[in-house]
Amino acid sequence: MSLQAALKDARSGKKITEPFFNQHLLIVGQTGSGKTTSALSILDQLQHENQTAIVLDPTGEYAQLPNAVTYKLGENAYLEAGKLSEVALQEVMGIKLPLAMERQLARAINSLKVQRNIAHGHGPLKKINYPADRYQRLLEQLSDWASEYQVTDLPQQLVEEMVVPFDNEHADYCLLGQQYDRQGINRQWGLLTDFRERLASQAFRELFDTVAHPGTSKTELGFVLKMFLNQRASHRTLVVDLSILKRYEQQQGAIISYLLKLILNDRLATNNGTFMPVKLVLDEAHRYLPTGDAQLAKNGIFQVLREGRKVNLQMALTTQSPLDLPARLRSQFGISLIHRLLDQDELASVAPDLAFEDVAKLETGQAFLKQRSIPAKKVLVQAPQWW
Ligand SMILES: Nc1ncnc2c1ncn2[C@@H]1O[C@H](COP(=O)(O)OP(=O)(O)OP(=O)(O)O)[C@@H](O)[C@H]1O
Ligand SMILES: [Mg+2]
Missing domain, CATH: 3.40.50.300 (P-loop containing nucleotide triphosphate hydrolases)
Structure with missing residues (x-):
């Protein structure tokens, strides 16, 4: 031989x-x-x-x-961008979010996974007036096969994560939230804008193919x-x-x-x-x-x-x-x-x-x-x- x-x-x-x-x-x-x-x-x-x-x-x-x-x-x-974890996503975007925001990002990713794979809805998952127990049951259904999400919806979903109950006698703690946490959102606004811009950057779109190209495989x-x-x-x-x-x-x-x-x-x-x-x-x-x-x-x-x-x-x-x-x-x-x-x-x-x-x-x-x-x-x- x-x-x-x-x-x-x-x-x-x-x-x-x-x-x-x-x-x-x-x-x-x-x-x-x-x-x-x-x-x-x-x-x-x-x-x-x-x-x-x-x-x-x-x-x-x-x-x-x-x-x-x-x-x-x-x-x-x-x-496939929709498979990136919150850590990998930050790495490839070249950003490092503060810890609290990173948790928010992980939550937003889960919400979008639910939206796409289980609730079969379009766009971000609206959290105002959403029953907490129903959401919990959806989360429980998340598994490896339901691991993709629409990455371009993330900036908007991050806003959806920042919802709170009313702070008066109309508060309903059985809901995920009743109103936007305006102060919280405003505090993070710079980061959110930056995040949105990086997702829309040519580098990200080319590497992760977030835009559809009909006819090319x-x-x-x-x-x-x-x-x-x-x-x-x-x-x-x-x-x-x-x-x-x-x-x-x-x-x-x-x-x-x-x-x-x-x-x-x-x-x-x-x-x-x-x-x-x-x-x-x-x-x-x-x-x-x-x-x-x-x-x-x-x-x-x-x-x-x-x-x-x-x-x-x-x-x-x-x-x-x-x-x-x-x-x-x-x-x-x-x-x-x-x-x-x-x-x-x-x-x-x-x-x-x-x-x-x-x-x-x-x-x-x-x-x-x-x-x-x-x-x-x-x-x-x-x-x-x-x-
Ligand atoms: N084993 C070999 N037999 C014959 N020629 C070789 C051999 N190894 C390298 N060469 C010749 O040397 C040139 C440089 O080799 P090569 O590109 O492999 O080097 P390199 O160490 O990878 O360089 P660089 O650090 O620039 O990447 C090649 O173009 C080739 O012509
Ligand atoms: Mg070489």
Whole structure:
């Protein structure tokens, strides 16, 4: 059997056939040292091994990969905004609401889910004079299948959430409310206006496809990801072309984080114990990571690195500057592919035992393969046959 191997031992010239991408893989090297080509070779090998891989491709460089299914966000794919939680929604909109307002948002989302899936009404759910017990029964019917809502109705629904009883003898506490809490609404008005504007922004509309385009067919990315994760797709490689994010720099980190959380959560929710391995690839990862420690814990890249192992998700990240990756994140990789690096500190951060001179003089397409507790091995990256 002739095996398509991405790597060859530089000394013996033998193909490296033992699996190495069964742990998280870090690919580092200065610009032009061959990281993307290495990732493509590894994907090519995975295809020959009939393994499933999902590439989140913010540059569009992976479109050249043959035998892959490609979905391009903004073109033939969109994200369903009506599935975003109050936290994810704030992330992709680049806002952080005060806690009280965040609760209000969670409530508004539930109201809209009731409205759409159970009450089958249109527009926001009017809460004035609505019997509290009836509403409670509707809420009880909410479940996973009733998880979508009309995101563009949110600003108005937020106003509907701010209702109170009369403050006189006509007060009826069996109703959700009898009048608008005018002071409360006025206090939040600036935030509400901002929220409305962000929902209407071009970035949001393009990424989340909140406007209907009759005649064009787009697929929801969450659905596509599910298909691949559950091996129900006829292809084994999925490329999610996210080059649209170049135009929306503010949102790109949040969207990538969101997609990775969809992937992780789909697996964590499937409680069947055995998972087919799925490999994830993200190029230029340092661009999409937050700097703060608190935000890192909430980031999808970090969560997949930390929790992916137990559900058989392995991720490969490439970066030209390992020092830009937080140390907590760097320690999650069981294996690294180290291309040419010209900075001693960067090398020390990923492979302190390698001699700097050896790494600095690597040619394009050469690298050191380093596994935990095994001495690093110099390798040649075999560009794929189609390449
Ligand atoms: N294994 C290889 N065999 C032959 N040529 C290669 C190999 N790897 C890289 N190259 C050549 O080097 C060029 C740069 O490689 P590549 O784009 O993979 O580098 P990179 O590290 O991803 O760079 P950047 O940081 O700019 O993204 C490629 O266009 C290709 O021509
Ligand atoms: Mg590259």
